[in-house]
Amino acid sequence: MKLDHVPSLPGLYGTAVAAAARDRVFRKQAAEQLPWVRHEVDRVPVDVGELTRYQHLLGEPARDCLPSGFIHALAFPVAMSVMTADDFPLPLLGMIHLRNQVEHYRTVLFSERLDISAWPRNMAAHRSGTQVEMVVEVRSSAELVWRGVSTYLAKGVHLPGLDEAPEENPPRSGFAPPVPTAKWRLGADTGRAYAAVSGDFNPIHLSAITAKALGMRASIAHGMYLASRALATARPEGVEAFSWDIDFAAPVFLPATVALSVRGPEGTRHGGTGAGSGTEYVGWNPRSGRKHFSGSVTPLPH
């Protein structure tokens, strides 16, 4: 399905809220299968002012090339358009971002017009609900430049027809915090600040009041804010093609202090950070020792 422009996220959230209310009133039977759709928007321009604000907030130098997280934010409404459509079987509101896996194939300049397409796949039972993957591909003049797979969990939603999820809890490997290499102090306005540069005004991120309305005890940091900030530090300098991933664990309730450790694969050994060596990172709550996220950045062969 071709869209003639990138939909507005507040509009999509409005659709999602309306859908949630309607389903509650009419107890509409949700679809049980993923729709066979692909939403596409062609020749999307980048606003250089928005790019600069994004780069400054996330600690990226304001270069002419697009940070990987910025491309995610740019394409996110197209994925949302799929997820808020009537034929999408899972409710958008309250969905939890579990992980992200991205291939960033080459430097993308802000002057390029980008073709964005998004589709769902691999809906599967999860021990606490149903998970689904959203695939987003970004092309420039037919060349694939960026590809991301985001995994979301609709908590408490169990659809018939899906294989039973493993009952037992996965092994909760005890997390031993490593030596930190950085500390982030995130103010209560972190969610609003990221919403302003990414357009993602999901109410669970905006304020304690809007978050509580959706059952959270406080507002939480956007997963992509954490991922993009970690990436700004962890991406080895000079690496233009890379893959990165992030697994989200405990949410970051705002305001917060997050301890971060970024390590080359050689650990503390002496070694270059140039192409060929990737980095791993993990973020946690320095008070409780609970892990917030972990991930890695790996250079791609040219």
Next chain:
Amino acid sequence: MANPEHPTEPSTPAGGAGTAAPRKAVVIGGNRIPFARTGGAYAHSSNQDMLTSALDGLVARFGLQHERIGEVAAGAVLKHSRDFNLTREAVLGSALAGDTPAYDIQQACATGLETVVSMVNKIKLGQIESAIAGGVDTASDAPIAVSEGLRQVLLNLSRAKTMKDKLTAAAKLRPKDLAPEAPTTGEPRTGLSMGEHQALTTAHWNITREAQDELAMASHRNLAAAYERGFFDDLITPYRGLAKDSNMRADSSMEKLAKLSPVFGRSLDQPATMTAGNSTPLTDGASTVLLGSEDYARGHDLPILADVVDAEAAAVDFVHGKEGLLMAPVYAAPRLLARNGLKLEDFDFYEIHEAFAGTVLSAIAAWEDEEFCRTRLGLDGALGTIDRSKLNVNGSSLAAGHPFAATGGRIVASLAKTLHEAGSGRGLISICAAGGQGVVAILEAR
């Protein structure tokens, strides 16, 4: 020296292989104002005030009134935007000739030493005959910036052409934008303060609380003894009622130091060891060093205290956790020693800047560690051991304080005088800096 004019002997130290040695650059003397704990005697003095005062003392000591100096290089780490030409403004306000050129340098805590290195290089190349290097910092009169929000509103207002544009720009102002922003000692890329960074390194090298307190106590006692015997009489000019560094505690004892509570590294697995006693306090102050060619010194009947032989800078990747923030001098030193054909034991004095006692002790531990020196420094074995009786013999930053950019000048002038008093020998300077940087240098007695 056999030939004071233009030495033609083949290159050993500073020249590099196969080229004739450039001429020598010498330390003639130095002057600083006493260092004051922040909020104390210099609470209302600006960087320019203090640098000008330190310069004036140097001018008076060496009779440089109305003299045109080849060039003056100085700097400050915490600098107001209006101080874009800080050093030139200080020169204009000093007794030096108004046609003395000047420029600013900033390399965090290595600023002071780097001004010496760059001035020395110009002298060695024959571009200038005389130079003054220096540095100044105040944490009392620190620049306070308006918030990013207010700054953007003001800049957009200044760009707005129509009344409508102006109103639109002004309407973006939010109450929270009115809160000012003060500078911090936090590393921009990690958000950790310098003390928190050092705590990681201190823990990594298992440096004990006792060893750190001992180093701090030695610093206070050595500095007090140096004042006692008049060592600083021709290195310091009193300022604002202060004649000695106000942080110095001549009666410091292990018992008193042991009573202080740890302030850094409290969230690590190991017990926290870093206190206000074995960490440098925020300090205000300024220092200057007079440098020249041998011809200049002799022609003006000025003393020659020491040669500045060579220097080396290094940086480490602390962002990805590969090395401690303040460990760069550990990497710079072996490169400098190799270039000059020297061993770590070939020195009579070691001046290792005491940002924290843990910094000094971690560096010494690293140089003594065979595994570290082989795998990280690429050496055959341990770099060597430092005879502690030769370390910071006239006190260092833990006692004197550490006005960031002023520390290099303090150390160069003090070491040059120490070497000259000894009559022979060699000194090694090591200064760590924010951003994972460090500069080391060699001085030789004259």
